[in-house]
């Protein structure tokens with residue numbers, strides 16, 4: 001079976017460096033908020049070309065803590081996309097703010113400007129931009145949009161490690177960049193992890209307090225915080241894995257290029273490649289087809305695993321039936337949810353695997 005992710009097949013050198021990282025932390029006797037976290041915060045902030053990184057428990061908490069560090073909460077509206085991981089919207093709800101869902105552009109599945117404009121209100125405090133599938137698109141335009149509307153730009157970078165727009169890394173453009181290091185992300189831990197990055201010293205200090213019970217000085221609690229800390233073990237593992245991230249990203253891009261060049265099917269359309277100055281780090285490689293479920297079954301029968309990102313747009317989720325949204329509805333998000341399919345696109349795929357996937361798609365006879 002060609003899997004969506006295949007951690008068992010990772011390079012032996014990487015496995016050895018991870019084993020060494022585990023041993024180092026075990027021997028250090030320091031497990032929470034120590035030198036490994038501080039070192040990885042520094043290194044990841046440097047890769048993001050920003051001044052500060054604050055390691056947190058996961059990507060969802062990075063967004064919630066970021067919103068709260070910006071002073072966004074009850075009574076405030078945050079505009080985001082209906083086509084994203086549920087965690088994006090859950091983080092807004094957890095901060096006490098009100099999510100407002102905008103529609104997507106069909107070509108990229110990224111936020112549609114006109115729809116976002118329809119979602120603006122006097123209560124709008126932020127736009128939470130999701131770099132879905134690993135795409136960094138229109139960042140300069142969104143930055144200008146947010147500044148002219150006097151709202152904060154927050155970037156959900158959970159799928160876009162190392163993506164850049166017009167030379168700038170994602171996460172460095174908004175007031176806050178929120179990262180997830182969930183195992184399947186382009187940079188993943190061996191468990192949960194996340195980070196918030198920012199240029200702003202005060203936001204970083206506030207976030208560092210919020211992740212640690214709202215504590216300022218030990219046993220002094222200035223506000224109601226969370227317990228959401230990146231731990232030493234995960235930080236050490238992430239440092240080991242970070243040294244492979246450039247190579248892994250290049251391999252994802254090679255796989256995606258091969259798919260785009262050689263998938264030829266009347267009913268299966270690969271989503272567009274990024275055009276400069278946008279980049280795409282291919283957290284996922286997504287095709288659309290009117291026969292999605294049949295294609296998924298066909299590929300399964302041919303030994304190719306696929307997933308759907310995402311089968312249910314946010315506003316159709318049972319937990320949140322009444323979310324505010326674009327008054328004209330969210331038809332593009334609904335159409336995308338019904339037609340998208342993610343093919344295996346990870347750094348462990350070899351050339352023969354890529355052939356199998358391409359041949360299997362091209363042989364689809366609905």
Ligand SMILES: *Cc1c(COP(=O)(O)O)cnc(C)c1O
Nearest residue numbers: 058059060085087088158180182
């Ligand atoms: C994975 C993901 C998250 C949540 O990250 P966790 O670390 O699982 O909390 C948020 N947003 C997007 C777009 C994601 O893909």
